[in-house]
Amino acid sequence: MSTHDRSTNVASSNDSPRPVLDVRELRKYFPLSSGIFNKRAGTVHAVDDISFSVMAGETLGIVGESGCGKSTTARLLMRLIEPDAGRVLLDGRGIAEPAPHGLAIGEVRRQMQMVFQDSFASLNPRLTIEDSIAFGPVVHGLPRRQAKARARELLARVGLAPERYAARYPHELSGGQRQRINIARALALEPRIVILDEAVSALDKSVEAQVLNLLLDLKREFGLTYLFISHDLNVVRYMSDRVMVMYLGKIAEIGPVEAIFGGTAHPYTKALLSAMPSMDPARRTQKPPLTGDPPSPIDPPPGCRFRTRCLYAEDVCARLDPQLVIAGSPDHRVACEILRPASGHSLAAPAIAHAA
Amino acid sequence: MSMPSPATSELDLRGAAPAPVFDPATALVAQATRGYWRTVLARILRDKVTVACALLLLAIVLLAVFAPLLALADPFKGSILRRLLPIGSEGFLLGTDELGRDMLTRLIYGGRLSLVMGITPVINALLIGAFLGVVGGFMGGKINTLIMRTIDVFYAFPSVLLAVAISGALGAGIFNAMVALTVVFIPPVARVAESVTTQVMSLDFVEAARASGASSFTIIRVHILGNVLGPVFIYATSLISVSMILASGLSFLGLGTKPPEPEWGLMLNTLRTAIYLNPGVAALPGAMIFMVSICFNMMSDGLRAAMDVTQ
Amino acid sequence: MFYYLLKRLALVIPIALSVTIVCFSLVYIAPGDPLSAILPSDASIELIDKLKKDYGLDKPIPVQYAIWLGRAVQGDLGTSIATGRPVNAELGRAIFNTLILALFGSLIGFSLGLAFGTIAGYRQGTWIDKSVTALAVAGVSVPHYWLGMVMVIVFSVYFNMLPAMGAGPGGDWIWDAEHLKYVVLPAITISVIPTAIVTRTVRALVADILGREFVIALRAKGLTDRGVFWHVVKNAAPTSLAVMGVQLGYLMGGSILVETVFSWPGSGFLLNTAIFQRDIPLLQGTILALALFFVSLNLIVDLVQTALDPRIRRA
Numbered sequence: 001m002s003t004h005d006r007s008t009n010v011a012s013s014n015d016s017p018r019p020v021l022d023v024r025e026l027r028k029y030f031p032l033s034s035g036i037f038n039k040r041a042g043t044v045h046a047v048d049d050i051s052f053s054v055m056a057g058e059t060l061g062i063v064g065e066s067g068c069g070k071s072t073t074a075r076l077l078m079r080l081i082e083p084d085a086g087r088v089l090l091d092g093r094g095i096a097e098p099a100p101h102g103l104a105i106g107e108v109r110r111q112m113q114m115v116f117q118d119s120f121a122s123l124n125p126r127l128t129i130e131d132s133i134a135f136g137p138v139v140h141g142l143p144r145r146q147a148k149a150r151a152r153e154l155l156a157r158v159g160l161a162p163e164r165y166a167a168r169y170p171h172e173l174s175g176g177q178r179q180r181i182n183i184a185r186a187l188a189l190e191p192r193i194v195i196l197d198e199a200v201s202a203l204d205k206s207v208e209a210q211v212l213n214l215l216l217d218l219k220r221e222f223g224l225t226y227l228f229i230s231h232d233l234n235v236v237r238y239m240s241d242r243v244m245v246m247y248l249g250k251i252a253e254i255g256p257v258e259a260i261f262g263g264t265a266h267p268y269t270k271a272l273l274s275a276m277p278s279m280d281p282a283r284r285t286q287k288p289p290l291t292g293d294p295p296s297p298i299d300p301p302p303g304c305r306f307r308t309r310c311l312y313a314e315d316v317c318a319r320l321d322p323q324l325v326i327a328g329s330p331d332h333r334v335a336c337e338i339l340r341p342a343s344g345h346s347l348a349a350p351a352i353a354h355a356a
Numbered sequence: 357m358s359m360p361s362p363a364t365s366e367l368d369l370r371g372a373a374p375a376p377v378f379d380p381a382t383a384l385v386a387q388a389t390r391g392y393w394r395t396v397l398a399r400i401l402r403d404k405v406t407v408a409c410a411l412l413l414l415a416i417v418l419l420a421v422f423a424p425l426l427a428l429a430d431p432f433k434g435s436i437l438r439r440l441l442p443i444g445s446e447g448f449l450l451g452t453d454e455l456g457r458d459m460l461t462r463l464i465y466g467g468r469l470s471l472v473m474g475i476t477p478v479i480n481a482l483l484i485g486a487f488l489g490v491v492g493g494f495m496g497g498k499i500n501t502l503i504m505r506t507i508d509v510f511y512a513f514p515s516v517l518l519a520v521a522i523s524g525a526l527g528a529g530i531f532n533a534m535v536a537l538t539v540v541f542i543p544p545v546a547r548v549a550e551s552v553t554t555q556v557m558s559l560d561f562v563e564a565a566r567a568s569g570a571s572s573f574t575i576i577r578v579h580i581l582g583n584v585l586g587p588v589f590i591y592a593t594s595l596i597s598v599s600m601i602l603a604s605g606l607s608f609l610g611l612g613t614k615p616p617e618p619e620w621g622l623m624l625n626t627l628r629t630a631i632y633l634n635p636g637v638a639a640l641p642g643a644m645i646f647m648v649s650i651c652f653n654m655m656s657d658g659l660r661a662a663m664d665v666t667q
Numbered sequence: 668m669f670y671y672l673l674k675r676l677a678l679v680i681p682i683a684l685s686v687t688i689v690c691f692s693l694v695y696i697a698p699g700d701p702l703s704a705i706l707p708s709d710a711s712i713e714l715i716d717k718l719k720k721d722y723g724l725d726k727p728i729p730v731q732y733a734i735w736l737g738r739a740v741q742g743d744l745g746t747s748i749a750t751g752r753p754v755n756a757e758l759g760r761a762i763f764n765t766l767i768l769a770l771f772g773s774l775i776g777f778s779l780g781l782a783f784g785t786i787a788g789y790r791q792g793t794w795i796d797k798s799v800t801a802l803a804v805a806g807v808s809v810p811h812y813w814l815g816m817v818m819v820i821v822f823s824v825y826f827n828m829l830p831a832m833g834a835g836p837g838g839d840w841i842w843d844a845e846h847l848k849y850v851v852l853p854a855i856t857i858s859v860i861p862t863a864i865v866t867r868t869v870r871a872l873v874a875d876i877l878g879r880e881f882v883i884a885l886r887a888k889g890l891t892d893r894g895v896f897w898h899v900v901k902n903a904a905p906t907s908l909a910v911m912g913v914q915l916g917y918l919m920g921g922s923i924l925v926e927t928v929f930s931w932p933g934s935g936f937l938l939n940t941a942i943f944q945r946d947i948p949l950l951q952g953t954i955l956a957l958a959l960f961f962v963s964l965n966l967i968v969d970l971v972q973t974a975l976d977p978r979i980r981r982a
Contacts, residue, residue: 075563078567080563080566080567105569106569109567109568109569110569113567113568114564114567116560116563116564117560118560121559121560121561122559122560122561122563122564123561124561124565124578124579124582124583125583126582126583127578127582132561135565135568135570135578136568136569136570139568139569139570139571139574140568140569182564185564185568188568189568189569505681508682509682509685509686509689512682512683512685512686512958512961512962512965513686513689513920513954513957513958513961514916514917514919514920514921514957514961515921516917516920516921516922516923516924517920517921517923517938517954517957517958517961520923520938520942521693521938521950521954522693522696524938524941524942524950525693525694525696525697525950526696526697527697597807597808598807601808601809601810601811604810605810605812605924608812608924608927609923609924609927609939609942610943611942621810624812624813624816628816628928631816631819631820631824632824635820635824635825638816638820639813639816639817639820641813642810642812642813642814642816642817643813645810645813646808646809646810646813649808649809649810650804650805650808650809652808653804653807653808654804657804
């Protein structure tokens with residue numbers, strides 16, 4: 001891409017919301033080895049050619065059962081693990097690609113930060129809270145005194161009085177307090193994007209609500225973009241502008257939060273939603289929700305990966321690997337043969353002559 | 357599931373003392389508050405056995421260090437006229453050895469070499485083994501496999517045999533004996549360091565540190581070492597007792613110190629011929645090794661218990 | 668299980684090869700020329716060169732290793748410089764004597780360890796438990812070569828009950844009452860460490876099993892003490908056996924100090940001789956034999972433990 005191209009690119013993106021993060025055909029397979037000579041025993045398709053983008057200032061929720069590739073995706077974006085294929089573009093610049101258009105990993109890690117699920121394991125037990133928060137800025141060259149000052153400001157900002165907490169150690173605090181510290185630590189590098197990997201999943205419900213509201217406040221105040229990963233649909237609905245549903249390393253459905261929860265298109269999402277407890281007895285689940293565990297992501301068979309548990313599975317689902325197609329509104333996309341006209345599925349719309 | 361490895365200990369060397377496991381619940385308390393070390397100290401002080409052992413060791417060490425300043429007899433000067441005097445003889449509180457040298461003096465002086473020969477290899481092994489284990493655990497993959505498989509080779513030799521083989525091949529001498537013992541103790545220390553490092557590495561704070569852009573060196577320095585060295589240090593203290601026994605054992609075989617240097621193992625060897633004439637005196641140097649060794653064992657146990665605040 | 672066996676065997680081969688490399692290189696960590704021990708100090712250059720050729724020392728080191736390994740595999744460990752007899756002939760009787768000593772030692776050590784450990788585990792926290800634990804600490808802290816001397820002082824010097832040196836008339840072990848007397852003191856001495864370690868292991872295992880919920884449930888169901896004991900045995904067996912197997916290996920390989928104290932004509936004593944006569948072929952051969960014995964014993968222990976404990980097979 002020439003400099004000229006880039007400038008036109010930036011110019012053209014001024015009118016519509018521009019993607020701050022653009023993920024293209026990202027893939028990560030984990031080889032499984034076994035036996036004497038470490039022969040390949042299989043491959044875990046953790047993240048399998050997924051593409052999506054995140055707009056500046058939005059919250060993209062990512063949902064799915066455990067093992068669907070949510071956390072792997074987060075770690076790939078942070079480059080904590082190396083992808084096998086695909087690109088990630090931050091502001092149109094490829095991460096870990098050569099200069100001048102590429103972006104060094106160190107720079108990416110300043111602009112993008114992450115909060116982990118286990119509030120306890122993600123803080124070094126030997127460091128004071130202040131030192132844990134100041135660690136990142138010091139690594140990036142901020143003098144220690146200023147880093148500590150920033151740590152104290154952030155502590156106050158996440159609702160923990162610095163004079164009381166700065167010199168404490170993680171084990172002296174509650175889970176909710178620790179997660180506030182992890183948030184402060186993530187913000188210490190003044191990132192634009194924060195990945196929240198099941199950040200509130202381990203907290204009590206009452207504490208969870210407080211932390212969620214803190215996250216919303218911080219987002220407004222600092223103009224952050226969130227990737228909010230969770231298996232809790234209610235929380236995702238509360239937090240997100242758009243939602244991405246993942247199943248065994250693939251995107252099943254992606255779209256605005258109203259479209260996902262109001263106009264659910266993918267059978268998997270439907271099953272997930274029907275498994276949600278409802279307070280309204282009139283809306284009690286009739287159809288059986290998902291049963292069993294997701295199948296193993298090791299060497300998945302061709303075709304749609306959800307077909308083994310899908311109520312609507314047909315022959316075509318085993319033959320074709322469903323691609324994302326538009327469902328309803330243009331920004332609502334679904335990977336299901338039912339939604340693709342002329343796919344051959346009995347529930348799909350009939351073929352339109354000129355489409356063939 | 358945790359299975360004690362079949363390589364469970366001989367002289368308590370390869371892990372009858374359970375290899376310390378990194379347990380965040382302990383570790384956290386372990387490191388944490390400023391008051392932590394004060395808490396540990398308070399707990400140790402409450403443990404009368406540990407305190408008694410520590411005081412006894414301190415006394416032996418101080419005596420050995422300041423031996424030349426004490427008004428003692430010459431440890432090298434003997435006399436044919438007063439060989440193998442029994443314990444309690446006039447002027448020779450603990451009797452004399454086979455060359456008529458004062459036993460008390462020689463036992464006090466003997467502590468110098470015996471302690472140095474016993475403790476130095478553990479310190480060396482702690483430094484080298486911890487380095488290998490931490491590097492292996494941190495790098496993972498092929499480098500770790502290479503380090504750990506190499507270490508497995510040394511596990512194919514019982515530790516006494518390994519110590520004797522190496523010092524035997526190198527030839528007798530204090531330095532060679534300490535080299536041999538260092539080689540014996542590096543593998544167990546490295547294994548413990550590697551396993552604790554691997555456990556620490558799996559915790560999110562290491563990943564969080566990487567996510568904040570820290571270099572490997574910084575991560576090891578700030579996040580790994582701080583959490584690994586404590587457990588590895590405790591483990592190393594449990595090796596001192598074995599090391600003392602083996603070091604004096606090498607001297608006993610004639611592979612360590614050379615006469616006429618006073619050293620407990622060597623003294624035990626040269627007094628072997630005297631067991632029929634004066635068995636009490638002949639047994640004294642071994643009793644010293646036993647006493648020091650048991651004190652180190654008790655201290656290590658006490659330290660482990662005191663640092664484990666979950667109990 | 669068969670697959671596991673293959674896998675385990677495959678892992679032993681590189682270890683065994685590395686052991687041979689370590690044994691071979693012992694010669695080269697020794698200071699000076701390996702020939703210096705057998706040569707008179709005024710040997711002529713011609714003689715040195717001739718001997719070097721005879722011993723193959725003029726060839727590059729990897730070639731020397733290959734030749735040495737090739738012979739060792741066929742059971743030829745060279746000739747002892749000190750005695751002029753083949754190394755494996757010397758080794759054969761020495762290892763036999765050591766094995767006898769190790770067997771008696773482990774017989775004593777394992778039965779005492781099992782008994783003490785079980786009692787202490789059942790009586791956790793009582794004075795019995797505390798004394799057993801203290802004894803176990805003493806057992807791992809005692810310099811056993813000194814303990815051997817103390818035994819000699821007590822039983823040979825004071826009471827004159829048992830012989831202090833050697834393996835009895837003829838120099839080697841024979842199964843009779845006369846020789847049995849000679850093995851008592853060294854066997855007791857050598858059994859102290861395994862006693863202490865087996866006690867510790869069994870005590871911890873028994874205490875742990877008795878505290879488990881399934882045992883409490885069995886008791887609540889009304890199972891007799893004998894029934895509970897059977898469960899304890901079943902659950903403690905794999906680990907205890909593994910620990911005991913390894914201890915046997917340590918007794919075989921680590922008996923040099925005790926054998927020296929009692930002049931027991933075993934492999935440790937032989938090793939001692941080899942070191943002080945700088946008898947390199949004997950040194951290499953003895954260490955190789957003991958290390959390989961130790962490795963195979965570990966392998967057997969591992970396999971037996973796996974066969975007994977279905978949980979490991981899956982891992």
